[in-house]
Amino acid sequence: MLYAVLALAVLAAAFGLALGWASIRFKVEGDPLVEKIDKILPQTQCGQCGFPGCKPYATAIAAGEADINQCPPGGEDGVVKLAELLGLEPKPLNPENGVAKTAPTVALIDESTCIGCTKCIQACPVDAILGAAQQMHTIIADACTGCELCLPPCPVDCITMVPVKDTPKTWKWPTPETEAA
Amino acid sequence: MTLMTRLFGFRGGLHLDYRKEISTGTPIRVAPVPPQLVLPLSQHAGAPAKPRVRVGEQVLRGQTLADPEGFVSVPVHAPTSGTIVAIEPRPVPHASGLPALCIVLEADGQDAALPQTEWPAVEDVQSLEPQAIRDIVRRAGIAGLGGAGFPSFIKLGPGRPVEALIINGAECEPYISCDQMLMAERADEIVAGVQVILRAIGAPRCLIGVEDNKPPAIAALRRAASVDARIQVVVVPTRYPQGGEKQLIQALTGKEVPSEGLPLDIGYVVHNPGTARAVWRAVRYAEPLTARVVTVTGGAVKAPQNVEARIGTPMRFLIDFVGGYVGTPGRLLMGGPMMGLALSTDELPVIKSTNCILAATAEELRPADDAMPCIRCGACQEACPINLMPQQLYWHARGKEFDKTRELNLFDCIECGCCAQVCPSHIPLVQYYRYAKTEIWSAEREKRKADAARERHEARQIRIEREEREKEAARARKKAELAARKAATEATAASVPAATSAGISVDDPVARAIAAAKARRAVNAPADAAATSVKDASGSGADTDAVAKAIAAAQAKKAVKAAAAETSGTGSADKGDAVALAIAAAKAKKAAKAAADSASPDADDAVSLAIAAAKAKKHAQEQLTDAPSPAKPGAAAGGTDNDPVARAIAAAKAKKLAREAAAPTQGATAGDDDPVARAIAAAKARKAAKDAAATGDKDRDA
Numbered sequence: 001m002l003y004a005v006l007a008l009a010v011l012a013a014a015f016g017l018a019l020g021w022a023s024i025r026f027k028v029e030g031d032p033l034v035e036k037i038d039k040i041l042p043q044t045q046c047g048q049c050g051f052p053g054c055k056p057y058a059t060a061i062a063a064g065e066a067d068i069n070q071c072p073p074g075g076e077d078g079v080v081k082l083a084e085l086l087g088l089e090p091k092p093l094n095p096e097n098g099v100a101k102t103a104p105t106v107a108l109i110d111e112s113t114c115i116g117c118t119k120c121i122q123a124c125p126v127d128a129i130l131g132a133a134q135q136m137h138t139i140i141a142d143a144c145t146g147c148e149l150c151l152p153p154c155p156v157d158c159i160t161m162v163p164v165k166d167t168p169k170t171w172k173w174p175t176p177e178t179e180a181a
Numbered sequence: 182m183t184l185m186t187r188l189f190g191f192r193g194g195l196h197l198d199y200r201k202e203i204s205t206g207t208p209i210r211v212a213p214v215p216p217q218l219v220l221p222l223s224q225h226a227g228a229p230a231k232p233r234v235r236v237g238e239q240v241l242r243g244q245t246l247a248d249p250e251g252f253v254s255v256p257v258h259a260p261t262s263g264t265i266v267a268i269e270p271r272p273v274p275h276a277s278g279l280p281a282l283c284i285v286l287e288a289d290g291q292d293a294a295l296p297q298t299e300w301p302a303v304e305d306v307q308s309l310e311p312q313a314i315r316d317i318v319r320r321a322g323i324a325g326l327g328g329a330g331f332p333s334f335i336k337l338g339p340g341r342p343v344e345a346l347i348i349n350g351a352e353c354e355p356y357i358s359c360d361q362m363l364m365a366e367r368a369d370e371i372v373a374g375v376q377v378i379l380r381a382i383g384a385p386r387c388l389i390g391v392e393d394n395k396p397p398a399i400a401a402l403r404r405a406a407s408v409d410a411r412i413q414v415v416v417v418p419t420r421y422p423q424g425g426e427k428q429l430i431q432a433l434t435g436k437e438v439p440s441e442g443l444p445l446d447i448g449y450v451v452h453n454p455g456t457a458r459a460v461w462r463a464v465r466y467a468e469p470l471t472a473r474v475v476t477v478t479g480g481a482v483k484a485p486q487n488v489e490a491r492i493g494t495p496m497r498f499l500i501d502f503v504g505g506y507v508g509t510p511g512r513l514l515m516g517g518p519m520m521g522l523a524l525s526t527d528e529l530p531v532i533k534s535t536n537c538i539l540a541a542t543a544e545e546l547r548p549a550d551d552a553m554p555c556i557r558c559g560a561c562q563e564a565c566p567i568n569l570m571p572q573q574l575y576w577h578a579r580g581k582e583f584d585k586t587r588e589l590n591l592f593d594c595i596e597c598g599c600c601a602q603v604c605p606s607h608i609p610l611v612q613y614y615r616y617a618k619t620e621i622w623s624a625e626r627e628k629r630k631a632d633a634a635r636e637r638h639e640a641r642q643i644r645i646e647r648e649e650r651e652k653e654a655a656r657a658r659k660k661a662e663l664a665a666r667k668a669a670t671e672a673t674a675a676s677v678p679a680a681t682s683a684g685i686s687v688d689d690p691v692a693r694a695i696a697a698a699k700a701r702r703a704v705n706a707p708a709d710a711a712a713t714s715v716k717d718a719s720g721s722g723a724d725t726d727a728v729a730k731a732i733a734a735a736q737a738k739k740a741v742k743a744a745a746a747e748t749s750g751t752g753s754a755d756k757g758d759a760v761a762l763a764i765a766a767a768k769a770k771k772a773a774k775a776a777a778d779s780a781s782p783d784a785d786d787a788v789s790l791a792i793a794a795a796k797a798k799k800h801a802q803e804q805l806t807d808a809p810s811p812a813k814p815g816a817a818a819g820g821t822d823n824d825p826v827a828r829a830i831a832a833a834k835a836k837k838l839a840r841e842a843a844a845p846t847q848g849a850t851a852g853d854d855d856p857v858a859r860a861i862a863a864a865k866a867r868k869a870a871k872d873a874a875a876t877g878d879k880d881r882d883a
Contacts, residue, residue, distance in 0.1 A: 043631035045638045053638060126637040145634045168223070170626065171277035172619040176612040 033062045040081045044073040045125035046147030048098045053125065061086070069093050073146070075100040105161040106144040107151070111136050113158035120150035120159060189435035191428045193566040194420045195599050197519070199394065201358045204478040204485040209362050211489045212502050214261045214292055218493030219530040220246065220284045221273045225324035226331045227253030232284055238265045242294040243469055245320075246284050255322045255332045259286060260471035260491035262293040274515045274529045276522055276615075283530070286493065298467035306377050306464050311338070314381040314464060321463035322533075323470045326455035327360075327424075328516060330534035333456050336382075336445075343384040344448035347433060348375060348457060350391040350398065351417060353424035354517030357537040359474040360454050362487040364391065364398035367458055368405035374457030375412055377464050382450055387412045389454075390429050392419040421519065422597040426451040428566055440593050455536075475535055477503045480542040481510035490531050496538050497527040511543030518546050519598040553606035561600030561610060567593050571600035575610050578617035583624070586617045594618075 037058035044054070049070035051057040060066035061082070068082040069091050076093065083090040093100060109120075109129075116134045121127075128144040131137030139159075150159050166172075223229035230247035234240060240259040247257040266287045270280035300320055303309055309317075319334035327349060348371070352360040364371060375387050389406065391399050393416050406412040417423055417432050427438045429451065436447050444451050455473060462468040471492050478485035483504030490499055496513075500506065514521035515529075516537055527540075561571035570589055577585040594614050601610040 038635070041631075042627075043634040043638065045634065053642075054635070055639075125641065126634050127641050128637070142630075143633065143637060145630075166277065166279055168273070168275045168277050168279050168281050170623070171275075171279055172623050173276070173612065173616040175616055176609050 031059075031062060034058050036085055037061050037082065040074070040078060040085065041071060042073045042078065042145075044145040044147045046073060046145070046149060047125075048072050050097065067091075067094065070097045072098040072100045101146070104164045105146045106141045106164055107139045107146065107148070107159050108141075108162045109137055109139055110158040110160070111138060113156050115156055115158075117155060119153035119155065123149045123153045125149060188415075188417060189432055190418070190420075191423075191431040191566050192568060193564050193599060194422060194428070195564060195602060196419070197355050197421050197602075199355045199419075200478075201356065201361065201394070204356070204358045204476050204487060205362060207484075207486045209366055209474055209487045209489050210502075212491070212494065212499055214288050214290070214491055215494045215498040216288055217266075217495070218260055218263075218286045218288060218491060219271055219495065220257050220260070220286060220493040221271070221530065221532055222247050222257060222282045222284065223273075224257065224330060224492070224532040224534065225255050226329060227251065227255075229282065230254060230257050232268050232282075234265050234268075234284065236265050236268055239263075240265060240286065241296075242292055243298060243471065244295055245299060245322075245469075246286075249319070253332055253335065255319060255324050255334070256469075257284065258322055258469035258471050260493055261286070261288045262291050263288040272526065272529055274522060274524060274532060274535065278525050299469070300467055302467040303464050306373075306461075307380060309377075309380065309464065311381045311383065314377060314460075317464050317467075318381075318460055321459070321469040323456060323459045323463060324533045325453055326459065326473055326533065326536070327453035328520075328534050328536055330532075333452070333460065336450055336452065337378060337460075339382050339445050339450055341445065342448065343382045343445070343450050345434075346375065346378055346382060346384045346387040347426075347430060347444075347449055347451045348387060348389040348454055349424060349426055349429050349451050350389055350395075350402070350454050351424035351429050352395070353392060353419070353421045354519050354521075354537075355421075356478050356539050357476050357517045358478070359476045359487050359536050361395045361398050362476075363458060363474050364395070364454050365401045368398075368401035370458045370461050371402070371454045372405040372409065372412060373465070374459070374461035376409060377460050378450075378452060378457060379411060384450065385411065388433050389414045390417050390423075390433050391415070392417055392423055394419045422566055422595065422599065425566065425595050425597060427595065440590055470533060473531070473533065473535070475499065475531055476537040476539075478537065479510065479540040480545045481506050481508060481540040483507050492531060492533060494531045495527075496524075496529055496531060499531065499538060500527060500540060506540065508542065510540040512539075512541050512546060514539040514541065519602070520596060547602075547607075552608045555606055555608060558605060560603045560605060564599040564603045566597060566599060567595060569594060571610055574617070575608065575613050578613040581620075583617055583621050586614075587621060591617055591621070 034055070035058075038055055041054040041058055047053065049057040049066065051060055051066065057066060057071065061068060068086065068088060069079050070093075071078055072093055074082075076090075079093060080090045082088075107128075114131075114136050116131060116136060118131065118133050118137070120137060121129045121131055125147060126143055126145055128140045129137050129150060130140055141164075146161065146164075148161060151157075151161070222232065228249075228251040231250045232247045234246050239262075240246065241262045242259055244259045245256050246259050246265070249256050264287045265284060267283075267285040269283065269285070271283040271285070272278065273281045273283065275281065300317055303317075306314075315334045315337045318337055319332070323333040324330040325333055325336075350360055350364050352358070371389075375389070378384075379387055389402055389412065391402065391414060393399075399414060399416055402414045406414055415433055417429070422428055423432060426444055430444055430447070430449050431437055434449070436449075438444055439446055459470050459473075463470070472489055473492065474487050475490050476485075476487050477499050482500060483506070486503055488499055488502060496515075513524045513527055514537075515524055515535055516522055516539070518539065518541065521537070521539060527538075531538075555572060555575060557572055559572065561575075562569075565571055567590075569591075574586050574589050574591055574594070577583070577589065578591075591614060596611050596614060598611050601608065601612075604610060
């Protein structure tokens with residue numbers, strides 16, 4: 001009886017130490033769930049979800065403060081992926097946050113109208129607009145996420161959203177549709 | 182040379198109806214130069230070339246028109262002499278049918294070559310360093326002529342020991358016969374090219390693999406290769422897709438290229454015979470790649486044959502050259518019927534990787550009938566030369582489960598089409614795999630873009646935070662300064678009672694001015710001391726001290742003047758009174774609140790509440806009425822405005838103040854022995870004091 005108690009006590013102490021050591025040694029910095037959610041989000045940084053960027057939205061989802069259907073740029077696919085990750089039921093996008101785009105777009109500055117006010121540069125969440133005060137601005141199309149945040153501040157409405165053109169390098173084979181029902 | 186070579190073969194594959202004989206009856210014919218050539222800037226795998234010519238420029242044959250952009254890129258040369266008429270997006274032979282940037286060259290009919298080639302022709306090629314060979318091959322714009330168009334110079338610099346060079350003369354696809362004809366007619370040039378490549382990659386031997394349905398090519402190559410014991414012509418059985426480089430390596434060596442790997446991973450480098458010949462011509466004759474052999478064939482072509490065409494020749498021009506169409510072509514393909522690219526128009530140009538133009542009649546190729554459901558018969562799996570599971574890939578691709586297709590090694594699929602060929606349900610399997618591949622690539626691109634966006638956004642956040650911090654620091658600095666000034670103002674307030682006790686009226690603007698000036702000095706003095714001490718620390722000597730003194734004097738002057746200005750400007754507004762008023766108001770408020778609180782226990786009683794409120798209000802009013810009282814004694818003691826004694830005292834005080842303002846500086850700069858500077862400072866201070874007094878007088882007179 002005593003031996004059994006002693007043996008168990010020793011084992012418990014040993015495992016306790018091992019676990020304690022492991023929890024310190026293998027401590028994960030930050031919240032891995034937030035990182036995982038952030039990876040799924042499209043990084044448009046558009047704020048349509050009601051949070052100031054993708055990371056804050058990811059943090060809010062992880063904390064259970066936001067729903068998974070508030071990201072229109074991520075579309076239904078994004079909702080499905082988030083649902084898979086979090087073990088939730090997928091749901092349609094919340095129309096309050098806006099509608100998903102059918103095709104990706106980038107901003108285009110009409111350079112003859114631009115007055116060089118730098119307002120759009122301050123609004124761009126990814127620093128994709130190049131320009132200086134009193135100088136014409138231009139969009140770095142490769143870096144533009146199509147978030148449309150530069151549209152409202154423009155005093156002369158010289159920014160438009162244009163669909164991204166396919167090139168032979170980015171072109172995708174269409175879905176084969178020769179399948180019989 | 183061993184007489185017997187063991188062959189290994191590969192699994193799967195098919196025997197097809199080859200129909201090569203329809204285009205091998207006549208020797209290679211050289212096509213004339215077309216009136217207009219279209220040269221896409223992206224004829225190779227990798228980054229498109231960058232144009233170096235302008236519209237309207239006259240160019241000569243062999244001149245470089247576009248430079249390589251980046252490492253995986255090759256230049257584009259003028260196939261003939263003429264004028265550049267446009268540099269614009271034009272339709273190019275690509276599955277997408279999308280236009281890409283092209284240089285359009287209007288031929289002048291002279292076909293004049295450059296007077297001097299862009300690099301020297303090398304007589305003794307074996308004396309060339311491997312790097313020199315690679316440079317020439319790159320400058321010649323040679324990209325694999327087999328179909329994929331990978332820049333050849335990269336494959337000439339393997340960067341590791343190579344077991345053997347393999348020349349892929351299998352040409353397994355039906356209809357295509359350009360390599361076969363080239364091997365039969367230019368075997369010596371191919372062998373010479375092989376020798377150059379062997380030197381470039383430092384390989385000990387070369388295997389030329391040729392399918393056994395090309396006896397003339399085998400005979401010619403064997404004759405030419407007899408000069409070099411390192412080169413061995415190996416005949417492989419005819420079986421599709423023998424010409425896939427991985428299949429050919431497996432057939433020749435028994436070794437399998439690892440999943441998603443390259444032949445180089447197992448020590449082999451594979452080149453096309455046409456590439457070998459182009460390398461030879463580039464090194465020996467300094468000829469860039471501006472022409473290639475193209476098989477123009479198919480049931481819809483009058484006289485199918487092989488032609489040597491300039492790069493950029495419109496396909497229609499070549500079809501007309503071989504007699505034009507017979508009837509209407511059902512399908513136009515670039516390449517063979519198994520892996521070829523369906524083209525929408527025959528106005529597209531021949532590019533470096535165009536091995537065949539196939540204009541088939543509607544009946545010639547298997548019609549694209551409606552596909553039937555998959556019955557899981559497994560025939561595709563039997564035919565797959567890569568040992569993949571085509572039906573599983575198909576299901577997952579159809580269900581858009583792309584990560585699962587990836588797990589099933591989708592990217593090892595060479596898109597040979599064997600599975601689709603044997604499929605009893607006629608399912609276009611390869612289309613599904615291509616679809617899945619481009620979807621995965623696109624997702625990866627988007628992921629990269631998202632990562633870049635995240636990085637940019639985070640960098641921006643960090644920058645904004647840093648700027649905010651800097652602003653905060655600046656604000657804190659300002660606040661500290663303000664606090665110091667406020668402390669000085671309080672000192673002024675403190676000086677008021679002192680003045681009162683000294684019998685001087687608070688309302689006396691001069692006294693106020695003095696007090697203010699004193700306060701200001703209190704603020705300035707530490708600043709001056711600090712400035713002086715800094716200057717002293719820097720050890721810059723008497724000059725600096727004089728400057729410091731001058732500054733101090735100027736400051737004193739300014740302080741006195743400002744004080745006077747304030748007095749004359751505000752006149753009646755009494756700072757001390759205002760403060761007292763504010764304090765009284767606050768007290769009243771507090772009292773009111775206390776009254777309300779005391780009434781709160783019986784909060785239900787509206788009447789008592791109202792009474793409490795009224796009381797509080799009255800109390801507050803009383804407080805307010807009392808409030809000006811501290812100032813009143815001053816006012817009572819007033820009427821001394823015109824008292825000359827007071828005026829004199831004020832003037833004396835101002836003078837003293839000015840002196841004092843200059844004094845700390847002197848004290849701080851004890852080692853200073855510049856009497857002139859001191860005199861100037863003193864004079865200035867005196868004058869300032871006088872000014873202050875005068876202003877005070879004027880103010881009172883007014």
